[in-house]
Amino acid sequence: MTVAYVPGESPAHRLDARVKLLVQVGFAAAAYAHTTPRGLAVLTILAVGCVWAAGGTVHEMAWGFRWAAPVLLVAPIVAGATLGTPWFRLERALSTGLASYRVAIVLLVAGAYVRSTPVRESRAAIQRLVPGRAGRSLGIGISLVFRFLPLLRRELASARNALHSRxxxxxxxPERMRIVAVAGLNRAFDRADRLALALNARCLAWNPTLPPAKFGRLDALATLLAAGLVLSALLPWV
Incomplete structure (x- = not known):
């Protein structure tokens, strides 16, 4: 299971995608500004609140981003290890451990965004925030990535299962990795060719009609939260 959009009526589903992007930016800024255990504890509560507001659970988000767990867990050990005495520096390991934890809670908030935001609204938000041709290019790119990556992951898993069944x-x-990688690349290229053909057949709209923007009381509260997070990053409070 990966983190993906799930239709619903949660508070996060009712927010404007632009506001949710601002909350993500503010949260990331605050997380990188406040690296003490006390600051990260406060941000953890906020991250769990974002997941709850999107109608998800921490377990669901953590499992969806499980690919990052090995790196986040091994990083403190590698940082603390030394080639001579004392062989392991606890202060380095703790510092890197806090950094890994910071990345983990940022991923929770990102997962809440993905779970509560349709691809079409993400594209519209990018195009409204970034004007001109650059915004349209980014919008198309993001919509294709959100749609293409889950399919690629599914086909890699299918190739691996087929290999095991034989x-x-x-x-x-190394041989198993080579077979799965080659099969995955072949399927990715085939899907890219079919995607290009489908886009041409459907006369891809360079500047399509975007879904209507919405901004209500809930969006105003979320915007205030984003502004508060940015201010907390600029004005140390821990």
Missing amino acids: CGDARSL
Whole structure:
């Protein structure tokens, strides 16, 4: 399971996509400005609140971003290890551990955004925030990435399962990796060709009609939250 959009009526689903992007930016700024355990504890409560507001659970988000867990867990050990005495520096490990935890809570907030925002609204938000041709290019790129990556992951998993069903476990690890990678690349190129053909057949709109923008009381509250997060990053409070 990966983090993906889930239709719903949660508070986050009712927010304007632009406001949710601002909250993400403010949260990331605050997380990188306040790196003490006390500051990260406050931000953890806020991150869990964002997940709850999107109608999800922390377990769901953590499982969706499980690919990042090995790096985040190993980083403090690598940072603390030394080649000579004392062999392990606890202060370095703690500092890197806090940085890894900071990345984890930022991913929680990002997952809440993905879960509560349709691809079409993400594209519209980017195009409204970034004017001109650059905004349209970014909007198209983001919409294609959101739609293409889950399919690519699914096809890689399908290739791996097919290899295992044919007694591929008997092969060496490098050989299994090569077979799955080649199969994944072939399917990705085939899907890209079909995507290009489909876009041409449907006369891809360079500047389509965007969904209507919405801004209500809930959006105003979320905007105040984003502004508060940015101010907290500029004015140390921990």
